[in-house]
Amino acid sequence: MKHSKLTVAVTAALAAALLAPGAQAQKLxxxxxxxxxxxxxxxxxxxxxxxxxxxxxxxxxxxxxxxxxxxxxxxxxxxxxxxxxxxxxxxxxxxxxxxxxxxxxxxxxxSGFTLVALKSSGITKPQDFRGKRIGVWPSGNEYPAVALLKKYGLTTSLDSTVSNPDVQAVTYPFDPSIVFPDKVDLVSAMTYNEVDQIVGLGYSLDKLRIFRAADYGINLxxxxxxxxxxxxxxxxxxxxxxxxxxxxxxxxxxxxxxxxxxxxxxxxxxxxxxxxxxxxxxxxxxxxxxxxxxxxxxxxxxxxxxxxxxxxxxxxxxxxxxxxxxxxxxxxxxxxxxxxxxxxxxxxxxxxxxxxxxxx
Missing domain, CATH: 3.40.190.10 (Periplasmic binding protein-like II)
Known part of the structure; x- marks a missing residue:
């Protein structure tokens, strides 16, 4: 097939344009x-x-x-x-x-932060946390729990200035099976993660009392x-x-x-x-x-x-x-x-x- 000089010129020009740095696909x-x-x-x-x-x-x-x-x-x-x-x-x-x-x-x-208790514990409201053991996470992840407790006038063992705290905090590394329910009465749990893990431990949702921090005005x-x-x-x-x-x-x-x-x-x-x-x-x-x-x-x-x-x-x-x-x-x-x-x-x-x- 014969090509005109114009066609050859246009083809060459297009090839040159495609090879030009500015016309190449944008580098991510x-x-x-x-x-x-x-x-x-x-x-x-x-x-x-x-x-x-x-x-x-x-x-x-x-x-x-x-x-x-x-x-x-x-x-x-x-x-x-x-x-x-x-x-x-x-x-x-x-x-x-x-x-x-x-x-x-x-x-x-x-916030997806919650505190979870067994219904059989008799804990029905935050005021019932007094005298209980609460599982909390370390490194600043305990703040939502502390805020919820403070709202209801409860002190914790996390505060070194308090000699006789209302609540004993038990620090645990994110796996509720380590502490719940034998070592704590309530345990920190995110709605999307640890709540389901607790269900997996054999405690169906109808056996749990879930206190969602956001429902109590603690929406960190x-x-x-x-x-x-x-x-x-x-x-x-x-x-x-x-x-x-x-x-x-x-x-x-x-x-x-x-x-x-x-x-x-x-x-x-x-x-x-x-x-x-x-x-x-x-x-x-x-x-x-x-x-x-x-x-x-x-x-x-x-x-x-x-x-x-x-x-x-x-x-x-x-x-x-x-x-x-x-x-x-x-x-x-x-x-x-x-x-x-x-x-x-x-x-x-x-x-x-x-x-x-x-x-x-």
Whole structure:
């Protein structure tokens, strides 16, 4: 087949254009994210965003770092990770200590923290906690329990200034089977994880009394996204030609898209999570198999995500009133000595990610 000189010229020009650096496929920007715990449906929205290509569509190559001995705050603050997830108490106490971490999006809008007792114990209300043993988690994870107790005027053995505390706190490492029900009368449990593990120990839901902290006004917010002031102020994030704030907005936008999808397609989300969570899929003492536990978990975290601002079309939004309430609560406990500085929270990333305006 003969080609005209014009055809040959056009073909050559197109080939040259395709080979030109500016016309090549955009190179993905590497982003490292440190999750607060081991892979499980607690983080389903992030895994869905990755599996569905939502991050890639934003030009991001997201890597989720495995949980290690360091907290997400430490990992992000030292630059090992660029972004992370944590609870608001962790973030605000770190900020108060001079660690420049900044809240950029609120994933869970309601606390999943509970205290669980057997109905046979006769405990029916918080006032009945007096004289009881309560299993709590270490490293700041005990604060919701302490806040609930303080609301009802109860002191704990965690306070070294109290000689005769109302409640004996028993610290345990997250596995309720270690302490419940033989060593404690009530045990800390997240709705999406340890509650199902307790059921797996042979105590069906109809045998349990579950005290949800949020129902008693203790709504210390949990899973949120954060980064550092340094990352947000970076003019050229990892040589991408984009600022750290632009990358953050893309990460948040894709993550929220992943969460919306996961909540609407929970069975599919569980299928995406299962290959990632390995030995942690089942949880300790759960009643059935890994799929059963992750299905339970997905249904419960969906409730924590799909409430408050999310139901008003503002997923990822930190409600200022709820934030102020959290700060006041932490100050009342003496965990915070003063209000956090303005840099503890930024709404500009959320606004850029969603195209919506925050009411500060």
């Amino acid at each position: 920007v590497p982003v490292k994210v440190q999750l607060k715990w081991f892979p499980q449906a607690q983080f389903a929205g992030f895994f869905v965003a990755q599996a569905k290509g939502f991050y890639k569509a934003e030009g991001l190559d997201v890597q989720f770092l495995p949980t290690g001995d360091q907290s997400p705050i430490q990992t992000v603050a030292t630059g090992t990770a660029d972004f992370g997830t944590t609870w608001i108490t962790d973030l605000l106490t770190a900020r108060a200590q001079g660690i420049p971490v900044t809240h950029i999006a609120q994933i869970f809008q309601k 917010l949990e899973d949120l996204m954060f980064t550092t002031d340094r990352t947000l102020k970076t003019a050229n994030f990892k040589g991408s030609g984009q600022s750290g704030e632009q990358i953050a907005a893309k990460l948040v936008r894709a993550s929220l898209k992943g969460w919306d999808y996961a909540v609407k397609h929970q069975a599919e989300a569980v299928n995406i999570v299962l290959p990632l969570c390995g030995n942690t899929c089942k949880g300790s003492g759960t009643r059935a198999d890994a799929r059963s536990h992750q299905t339970w978990q997905m249904a419960e975290v969906a409730k924590l995500y799909n409430t408050g601002p999310t139901t008003r079309g503002m997923a990822g939004y930190l409600d200022p009133a709820v934030y102020r309430n959290n700060v006041a609560l932490l100050r009342s406990l003496g965990i915070l000595k003063a209000d956090p500085d303005a840099g503890a929270v930024t709404y500009s990333v959320w606004e850029a990610a969603t195209g919506k305006k925050a009411a500060r």
